[in-house]
Structures are given as C-alpha cells and as structure tokens.
Amino acid sequence: MPKKLTEEQMAGIIDTGIREFADKGYENANTNVIAKKAGVSVGYLFKTYGDKRGFFTACLEKSLQALTDAISSCDTAGKKPGEKARALIRTTIEFSRAHDDYIRMYYEVTVLRDRDLTKEMADRIEGISAKAYAAIIEKGQQEGILRKDLPAKKAAYLFDNIMMMLQFSFAGDYYKERYRVYTGLEPDDPAGDEALIGQVMDFLRAALGAESVKKSRKKSK
Amino acid sequence: MPKKLTEEQMAGIIDTGIREFADKGYENANTNVIAKKAGVSVGYLFKTYGDKRGFFTACLEKSLQALTDAISSCDTAGKKPGEKARALIRTTIEFSRAHDDYIRMYYEVTVLRDRDLTKEMADRIEGISAKAYAAIIEKGQQEGILRKDLPAKKAAYLFDNIMMMLQFSFAGDYYKERYRVYTGLEPDDPAGDEALIGQVMDFLRAALGAESVKKSRKKSK
DNA sequence: GCTGATTGCGTGAGCAGCCACTCACAGGGA
DNA sequence: TCCCTGTGAGTGGCTGCTCACGCAATCAGC
Numbered sequence: 001m002p003k004k005l006t007e008e009q010m011a012g013i014i015d016t017g018i019r020e021f022a023d024k025g026y027e028n029a030n031t032n033v034i035a036k037k038a039g040v041s042v043g044y045l046f047k048t049y050g051d052k053r054g055f056f057t058a059c060l061e062k063s064l065q066a067l068t069d070a071i072s073s074c075d076t077a078g079k080k081p082g083e084k085a086r087a088l089i090r091t092t093i094e095f096s097r098a099h100d101d102y103i104r105m106y107y108e109v110t111v112l113r114d115r116d117l118t119k120e121m122a123d124r125i126e127g128i129s130a131k132a133y134a135a136i137i138e139k140g141q142q143e144g145i146l147r148k149d150l151p152a153k154k155a156a157y158l159f160d161n162i163m164m165m166l167q168f169s170f171a172g173d174y175y176k177e178r179y180r181v182y183t184g185l186e187p188d189d190p191a192g193d194e195a196l197i198g199q200v201m202d203f204l205r206a207a208l209g210a211e212s213v214k215k216s217r218k219k220s221k
Numbered sequence: 222m223p224k225k226l227t228e229e230q231m232a233g234i235i236d237t238g239i240r241e242f243a244d245k246g247y248e249n250a251n252t253n254v255i256a257k258k259a260g261v262s263v264g265y266l267f268k269t270y271g272d273k274r275g276f277f278t279a280c281l282e283k284s285l286q287a288l289t290d291a292i293s294s295c296d297t298a299g300k301k302p303g304e305k306a307r308a309l310i311r312t313t314i315e316f317s318r319a320h321d322d323y324i325r326m327y328y329e330v331t332v333l334r335d336r337d338l339t340k341e342m343a344d345r346i347e348g349i350s351a352k353a354y355a356a357i358i359e360k361g362q363q364e365g366i367l368r369k370d371l372p373a374k375k376a377a378y379l380f381d382n383i384m385m386m387l388q389f390s391f392a393g394d395y396y397k398e399r400y401r402v403y404t405g406l407e408p409d410d411p412a413g414d415e416a417l418i419g420q421v422m423d424f425l426r427a428a429l430g431a432e433s434v435k436k437s438r439k440k441s442k
Numbered sequence: 443g444c445t446g447a448t449t450g451c452g453t454g455a456g457c458a459g460c461c462a463c464t465c466a467c468a469g470g471g472a
Numbered sequence: 473t474c475c476c477t478g479t480g481a482g483t484g485g486c487t488g489c490t491c492a493c494g495c496a497a498t499c500a501g502c
Contacts, residue, residue: 004477004478005477025248027248028248028334030460031462031463032462033461040479041478041479041480042464042480043464043479043480044479046463047477047478051462051463052462052463109395110395111395113246119398122395122399123402126402126403130402130403147427149423150420150424151420153403154403154404156403157400157404158383158421160403161382161386161387162379165385165386174332177340177347178343181344182374182377182378183375183378196375199375202371203379203429204428206368206428207427207428208427225451225497226452251486251488252489253487256454261453262453263453264452264454264489264490265452267489267490268451272489273487273489
C-alpha cells in the first residue's frame with residue numbers, strides 16, 4: 001500500500017530511530033529494522049536522510065532539543081542562583097529517568113569516532129550549558145553568594161561534571177549499577193531523590209558558596 | 222612461516238587489540254586487521270580467545286589492571302587524606318593523558334550492551350574505587366578533617382564523579398573538546414595541570430572539609 | 443645419531459550471514 | 473498522460489569465524 005505518509009509516520013521514524021539507537025548503539029541499530037518498526041520503507045528512510053549517519057543526526061537533533069528545552073526551562077528570570085541550581089538538579093534527575101533514551105542518544109555522541117561531528121556536537125551541546133552555568137555562577141559571585149577565588153569557568157566545568165554524571169546515572173546500565181554500588185540505592189526508585197538533591201546542593205553550596213553562606217548549611221541525614 | 226609464537230607476539234596481540242578497540246570502538250575494530258597488525262593469524266586469535274568478545278575481555282583485563290595499579294599506588298599508608306586525594310588527582314590526570322587507550326577501553330565497557338558483563342564490570346571496577354574512596358573519607362571524618370554530615374558513601378560517589386570525568390577529559394575526543402569549551406585550555410598541554418589540580422583540591426576541600434579546615438583555604442588565581 | 447612417524451600448534455583462504463544502500467517500479471494525484 | 477512519492481526485493485561488500493592443511497618439534501626404533 002503506497003502513497004503519502006502521514007505526519008505521525010514521518011515523526012514516527014525519528015522516534016523509532018531514537019529508541020533503536022539508544023537501545024542498541026549506533027553500529028548495532030539496523031536501518032531495515034527501524035523502517036519496518038516505523039511502518040515505512042527503507043527507501044523512504046534513505047531518500048529522506050541520505051544515509052545512516054544522516055538519519056542518526058536527525059534523531060540526535062530531536063533528542064538534544066528535548067534535553068536543551070528541559071534544562072533551559074530551569075533558568076527562569078528572577079530566581080536566585082541557588083533556586084536555579086536546585087531546579088537544574090531536580091530536572092536533570094527526573095528528565096534522565098523519564099527520557100532515558102534521549103540521554104543515551106546524547107551518550108552515543110560521546111562515543112562517536114567522527115572527529116568533525118564530535119567537535120561540532122561538543123561545541124553545541126556543551127557551549128550552551130557552559131555559558132548558562134558560567135552566567136549563573138558569575139551572577140552568584142557578583143551578589144556575594146558565591147566565592148570569588150575559583151574562576152567561574154572552572155567552577156562551571158566542575159559543576160557540569162556532576163550534572164553529566166547525574167544524567168548518566170539514571171539512564172545507562174553501567175552507570176545505574178555504579179550508582180547502586182556507591183550509594184546502595186536503586187536508581188529507578190524516586191524515593192531517594194530528595195535526599196540526593198539535598199546532598200548535591202549541599203556539596204555544591206559548600207564547594208562554591210561564600211563563607212557567609214556556609215554557616216547556614218543544614219544538616220542532611 | 223609457521224611455528225611457536227614468541228612471548229612478545231602473544232603480548233603483542235593484546236596491545237594491538239587495545240589500540241584498535243580504543244581507536245575504533247568495539248564494533249568497528251576488525252579481528253582480521255588486529256591479527257595482521259600483530260603479525261599473527263586470525264586462527265590463533267580465535268583459538269586462544271574463543272570469539273571477539275572473549276578477546277575484547279582479555280584486552281579489557283589488561284587495561285583495567287594498569288588503571289587499578291596506578292590508582293592504588295596513590296594509597297600509601299601513612300599519608301594524610303589530603304595528600305592521598307591530591308596524589309589521586311594528579312595520577313589520574315597524568316595516567317589518562319599517557320595511557321589514553323586504556324581509559325578509552327574502560328569507556329567502551331560503559332557503552333557495552335551486554336547486561337551481565339556490564340554489571341560484572343561495574344561491580345569490579347567501581348567496587349574497588351568505591352571502597353577505597355569511602356575508606357579515605359571515613360578516616361578523614363574520624364580525624365575531624367572532613368565534615369561528618371555528608372554520608373561517606375555519597376561523598377565518595379560525588380568524588381568519583383569528578384575523578385571519572387577527569388579521566389575522560391584527557392582521553393576522549395568529545396571530552397577533550399568539552400574541556401576546551403569550558404576552560405579554554407588545551408587538554409593535551411600539561412601546562413594547566415597544576416592549576417587544575419589545585420582548583421579541584423580546593424573545590425573538594427571546600428565541599429568536604431570540616432569548618433576548621435576551610436579557613437586555611439588558599440587563594441588560587 | 444640418524445630417520446621416519448606422530449603430534450599438535452599456528453595458518454590464512456574461504457565461507458556464511460548480515461546489513462547499508464539502490465533502483466526499477468507501482469500507483470495516486472493533477 | 474505525466475509527474476512524483478514511496479516501495480521493498482535484491483545486491484555488493486564487509487567481517488567474524490572455520491577448518492583442512494603445513495611445518496616444526498618430539499619421539500621410537502634402530
């Protein structure tokens with residue numbers, strides 16, 4: 001049965017692709033299988049996206065958009081740096097658990113052996129968060145809430161290290177197991193979330209906060 | 222020309238394998254090519270290691286051993302927790318730069334889709350460092366150098382997050398680029414190392430140190 | 443010591459299966 | 473009738489793995 005694909009079908013290929021790439025990895029994902037699962041012909045897939053890599057890039061695009069949207073929704077004007085940070089941590093954890101396939105797509109980029117694409121993606125993805133984080137931190141420093149002796153860029157880097165690892169910890173098999181080993185908690189269970197968020201905040205507040213702020217540190221557990 | 226492989230040849234296959242797996246990834250590494258590069262027949266490779274996965278595991282084993290050795294060399298008895306941490310950070314950075322293929326092998330595990338192997342590896346690799354880190358932190362807490370209100374396990378987890386990201390930052394293309402984006406520094410150039418080590422220490426000391434220790438914080442940059 | 447037999451390690455051409463990609467075609471819309 | 477979109481059986485190239493063979497080392501008999 002030929003003729004004119006519906007909008008859903010066209011969007012469906014991308015979603016199917018994301019699921020397959022996330023589950024099996026780039027190499028093991030099979031374009032024939034993806035097309036069949038999406039109810040579309042292979043021919044269509046290749047005519048539309050050129051080749052496998054092109055299709056992958058399209059899938060990636062959607063995943064990254066969703067990720068970026070979630071992150072930037074935390075950066076509401078008027079919020080204090082501390083509130084922003086807390087929102088960022090909570091959103092990251094929740095998003096990673098709910099849309100683990102998007103995170104795993106992002107993780108796939110990290111593994112890619114295509115020098116140019118790798119560089120482009122790193123610049124795009126990290127560029128966005130690097131600027132956002134550095135801005136928050138700089139603002140905090142100006143307001144006197146955060147210590148000024150650690151360069152904002154380096155602080156942003158250390159902050160993002162923790163954010164990235166959080167993302168992976170709730171999406172990838174290896175990182176989930178690692179989370180279990182370290183904390184004794186089950187990553188899929190949201191029960192430990194609040195405690196974790198509190199501890200991460202606490203850790204960061206201590207690491208980045210100005211002396212005056214440290215005193216108000218609350219006991220956690 | 223057949224007959225009896227030398228010790229070097231036998232070790233050589235593993236080294237060649239590590240290089241190939243690290244460079245191209247598990248799927249793209251070609252057993253025929255590895256055998257040829259190592260100056261050995263494919264037949265030998267498969268007779269000795271069973272299949273590609275078995276050969277990969279053998280390569281992994283050597284990489285992990287080297288990594289574990291380097292890490293555990295920092296844990297000399299008698300050192301203060303702070304000294305141990307500093308040695309750990311320095312060693313991690315230097316090792317990652319010098320033996321980036323070992324780190325990339327480790328990273329490959331992280332991507333593996335083999336549930337059982339993933340779990341086993343996570344338990345082994347992370348189990349070792351988790352215990353070591355937690356022990357150092359607990360000791361620090363008992364000595365009153367480190368704050369006691371953050372559970373040692375969680376602290377170890379956050380510490381390891383930073384250590385892992387440091388490893389990747391000097392070994393993987395994506396992470397190298399990310400490091401450039403964030404810090405503006407060139408990851409392959411050791412010139413920025415001391416400053417980075419100082420800042421990481423500073424960050425951790427602030428995050429984990431007891432109040433009394435914080436006062437002695439030195440200005441960095 | 444010498445020689446033919448025996449053993450088994452290592453070889454690499456070849457095979458089988460997989461999968462990205464093509465292209466001749468079907469059929470719906472204008 | 474003429475596009476033009478989408479189809480899916482087919483193909484070519486790649487790669488993990490096999491297996492029949494060759495060669496050296498060891499051995500048995502003299």
